[in-house]
Amino acid sequence: MHVRSLLYFIGEAFKSIARNGWMSIASIGVVSITLLILGSFMVLSYNVDLFTQDKKEQLQIVLFLDEAGNEETILELQKKLASHPRLEEARFVSKEEAMERLKAQLGDRAYLLEGIDSAEENPLRDRYQLRTKVPEDIPVVAKEIEKYPGVGYLDYGKGVVEPLFQLTGLVRWIGLAFMAGLAATAIFLIAHTIRLTVYIRRREIMIMKYVGATDWFIRWPFIFEGSILGIVGAIVPLFVIYYGYEAAAHWLQSNVYFITLIPTENIMEEIIKIIIPLGVVLGVLGSSISVRRFLKV
Amino acid sequence: MIEIYHLYKKYLKNELYALKDINLIIDRGEFVFVVGHSGSGKSTLLKLLLREILPTKGSIKIFGRDITRLKNREIPFLRRNIGMVFQDFRLLEDRNVFENVAFSLRVIGTSPREIRKRVPLTLELVGLKNKAFKRPHELSGGEQQRVCVARAIVNRPAMLLADEPTGNLDPATSMEIMTLFQDINIRGTTVIVATHAKDIVDHFQKRVVVLENNQLVSDQERGAYFNAR
Ligand SMILES: Nc1ncnc2c1ncn2[C@@H]1O[C@H](COP(=O)(O)OP(=O)(O)OP(=O)(O)O)[C@@H](O)[C@H]1O
Numbered sequence: 001m002h003v004r005s006l007l008y009f010i011g012e013a014f015k016s017i018a019r020n021g022w023m024s025i026a027s028i029g030v031v032s033i034t035l036l037i038l039g040s041f042m043v044l045s046y047n048v049d050l051f052t053q054d055k056k057e058q059l060q061i062v063l064f065l066d067e068a069g070n071e072e073t074i075l076e077l078q079k080k081l082a083s084h085p086r087l088e089e090a091r092f093v094s095k096e097e098a099m100e101r102l103k104a105q106l107g108d109r110a111y112l113l114e115g116i117d118s119a120e121e122n123p124l125r126d127r128y129q130l131r132t133k134v135p136e137d138i139p140v141v142a143k144e145i146e147k148y149p150g151v152g153y154l155d156y157g158k159g160v161v162e163p164l165f166q167l168t169g170l171v172r173w174i175g176l177a178f179m180a181g182l183a184a185t186a187i188f189l190i191a192h193t194i195r196l197t198v199y200i201r202r203r204e205i206m207i208m209k210y211v212g213a214t215d216w217f218i219r220w221p222f223i224f225e226g227s228i229l230g231i232v233g234a235i236v237p238l239f240v241i242y243y244g245y246e247a248a249a250h251w252l253q254s255n256v257y258f259i260t261l262i263p264t265e266n267i268m269e270e271i272i273k274i275i276i277p278l279g280v281v282l283g284v285l286g287s288s289i290s291v292r293r294f295l296k297v
Numbered sequence: 298m299i300e301i302y303h304l305y306k307k308y309l310k311n312e313l314y315a316l317k318d319i320n321l322i323i324d325r326g327e328f329v330f331v332v333g334h335s336g337s338g339k340s341t342l343l344k345l346l347l348r349e350i351l352p353t354k355g356s357i358k359i360f361g362r363d364i365t366r367l368k369n370r371e372i373p374f375l376r377r378n379i380g381m382v383f384q385d386f387r388l389l390e391d392r393n394v395f396e397n398v399a400f401s402l403r404v405i406g407t408s409p410r411e412i413r414k415r416v417p418l419t420l421e422l423v424g425l426k427n428k429a430f431k432r433p434h435e436l437s438g439g440e441q442q443r444v445c446v447a448r449a450i451v452n453r454p455a456m457l458l459a460d461e462p463t464g465n466l467d468p469a470t471s472m473e474i475m476t477l478f479q480d481i482n483i484r485g486t487t488v489i490v491a492t493h494a495k496d497i498v499d500h501f502q503k504r505v506v507v508l509e510n511n512q513l514v515s516d517q518e519r520g521a522y523f524n525a526r
């Protein structure tokens with residue numbers, strides 16, 4: 001595309017945006033709200049992730065071996081665990097090692113274990129500590145592994161982790177559905193604005209066709225108009241998020257000491273990469289719909 | 298320059314043909330009037346030449362190419378070689394004369410320098426040199442039609458089509474506009490004018506093609522309006 005044509009298209013796009021006034025503002029507004037919600041959601045989840053990362057990493061399945069199991073079944077089990085696609089790590093902990101750890105945990109109250117800490121008396125069982133690649137997989141993997149031969153029983157916070165993961169999953173889905181609805185509204189409004197422009201410019205378009213403008217030359221200004229609406233609609237929430245985040249971080253740091261937030265620069269860098277392209281996509285989608293339906297070239 | 302063979306056009310949903318078995322050859326540099334009663338198919342013929350519509354049957358060769366077979370993306374390039382003048386001028390009210398004429402260059406990607414050179418020359422040719430910065434509504438009908446003509450020829454097309462260009466003008470102004478077409482024709486542009494204006498056709502003594510009942514019934518050099526039958 002020639003620089004001159006590019007300038008022409010952008011110029012025409014801005015003229016239309018100014019001329020369409022309230023429709024342009026409404027389109028930008030809905031794009032902004034959509035992306036503001038998405039952006040806030042992202043900011044929140046990045047920080048929550050950071051906060052819960054260690055907690056989540058502590059989540060694991062402890063597999064106690066069936067005491068009746070012979071060496072063969074244990075070997076077989078070990079192989080299965082090692083090759084399980086969803087498992088990150090399967091670490092064997094013998095009952096002696098477990099006893100040592102227990103002692104270490106009890107510290108100066110380790111005397112409580114006296115008498116049962118000998119090799120013969122040790123009541124603990126041999127076990128595997130299993131870590132899944134994704135913490136959310138724990139319930140599923142546990143259900144599967146439970147049935148393996150040689151398994152005594154599992155301990156993975158059953159009844160606690162499932163609802164937790166279900167809840168976070170649900171929140172995510174509701175958020176997504178809500179944003180999809182808003183995005184559809186944004187696209188619709190942009191399409192409507194562009195349709196208005198096509199209508200206002202019908203005379204110009206007719207003459208352009210008579211004097212031999214190419215179809216794409218006629219279309220581009222409308223695509224640009226949509227994109228500009230989308231980009232402006234994306235920049236507004238970025239500012240809101242920037243200042244909002246600064247303020248929130250400031251408040252949290254002076255009131256709630258133990259929380260560490262992701263620095264503003266880092267988080268902005270992350271969300272700009274998502275929000276701006278999304279704004280453009282909404283704009284281009286909206287204008288393409290109108291160009292396709294109402295611009296007969 | 299234009300070769301039309303066995304051209305038929307029936308609009309969808311219509312019972313009757315708008316044009317039936319038209320055969321017509323127009324050479325480079327000719328001046329042709331197309332006359333006929335209302336509904337005889339004059340506008341349809343011009344629309345076919347501009348590839349605004351496709352014929353039902355038959356072929357239209359322009360500059361040696363059958364334009365009925367052009368791909369959609371080739372149509373703009375055909376139109377860059379054909380200027381079109383309308384009865385109702387179709388000027389853009391929100392910009393001045395200069396910009397109305399420059400418009401047809403801008404949208405085909407002509408450089409600003411070329412536009413600054415070409416537009417004043419064209420305005421001079423149509424006699425609007427000192428009205429460049431007036432808006433269309435500040436002009437008389439005849440002047441508005443001159444702007445429309447300037448817009449059509451500023452790109453130096455090989456051919457100029459006009460559909461009842463004097464339909465909205467008084468006789469004296471009509472004569473002026475037709476004289477302008479003649480000037481343009483003398484400079485080498487092929488001109489085809491569809492018109493009802495009997496006096497004008499009789500006065501100019503050009504080639505006259507007569508359409509009647511949607512058929513070509515007469516084609517005479519130095520003809521007059523309806524002198525064919
Ligand atoms: N878009 C269209 N759809 C259907 N029929 C049409 C269309 N345009 C023209 N016609 C019909 O085709 C025939 C020829 O019309 P055309 O406009 O070519 O006549 P014309 O000679 O230009 O008439 P006028 O002198 O009134 O401008 C007429 O019967 C008209 O009703």
Ligand SMILES: [Mg+2]
Pocket residue numbers: 339340341460
């Ligand atoms: Mg007509």
